[in-house]
Amino acid sequence: MIELKGVTRRFGEAVAVDNIDLTIETGEVCVLVGSSGCGKSTTLRMINRLLPRTSGQILVDGEDINKADPEALRLNMGYAIQSTGLFPHWTVARNIGVVPTLLKWPAQKRDERVTELLALLGLDPETDARKYPHQLSGGQAQRVGVARALAGDPNILLMDEPFGALDAITRESLQQEMLRIQRQLNKTTVFVTHDIDEALKLASRIAVMDQGRIIQHDTPEAILRRPASAFVENLIGKGDRGLKLLALRTVSGLMERHPEPRHPEPVTDSLNESDSLRIALSLMLWNNTEKLPVLDASGAEVGIVNREQLLKVGA
């Protein structure tokens, strides 16, 4: 658990972070969201002591971080940033292995970990491991950055716009990876973004920041349903709030499940259980249909989603 209590950071006269209180429970993904300059990165960098706080207290599992050795503290906090920060003259494998090396892991354990992480992040443990950062695409470099942050098996992950510089498709795929990895590893994560859709997708809870303050700290659903102020309402976009709510729920929660899987009828489109209700609605509109079948990984039809029900549950 990470606790920020009355934390303030000034740069000269300017207040970048203004007396914030924030608790991040173990295993949850807290996304800090807000416009440029609102204090998100400063908050993150105070947690791993890259920046000292001006006042207040930051506790990790009940212990004040100022009492910890900063290096030991950082080794327990994976840190991934937009510019990746990879060492240009080191191979991908060496970049990923940097924290295990600092932790003095035996070489074999470190190499196994690197291979495991390359596979986890969808990179090729054979060919990609030997590449240098300049030989990677932007998306691959970001994957390596995230792999490096995970390498020492830290309890905490700090991620500062790690997918910020990517095109929409690569970004979407890395967000999916991030959700998958999070389900598997359950790290306490603080994730910074200025993109509310990214925040809604990834967060257990979102902290909306404005001018150094936390305006609202709540679940994605509560933020969409009950924005605390006009500022939050504008940030989430009033017009497509209903669709954003649908995006938070999956088909599996709404579908009528067949007693037994069956052969699907030949239809134009179908859904997977993990698809969002937003995708379900969009496909129904596109196909001008009242219901869509849900298929499992083997292609068997396991249930049906119907539009009337979807709209009833809807927002």
Ligand SMILES: Nc1ncnc2c1ncn2[C@@H]1O[C@H](COP(=O)(O)OP(=O)(O)OP(=O)(O)O)[C@@H](O)[C@H]1O
């Ligand atoms: N080293 C510094 N010296 C002086 N002012 C700084 C420094 N770092 C940040 N600031 C100021 O603190 C405020 C908060 O900056 P911060 O980088 O935390 O914002 P942010 O929300 O992460 O923004 P962005 O989304 O653009 O990265 C800004 O006004 C910024 O100019």
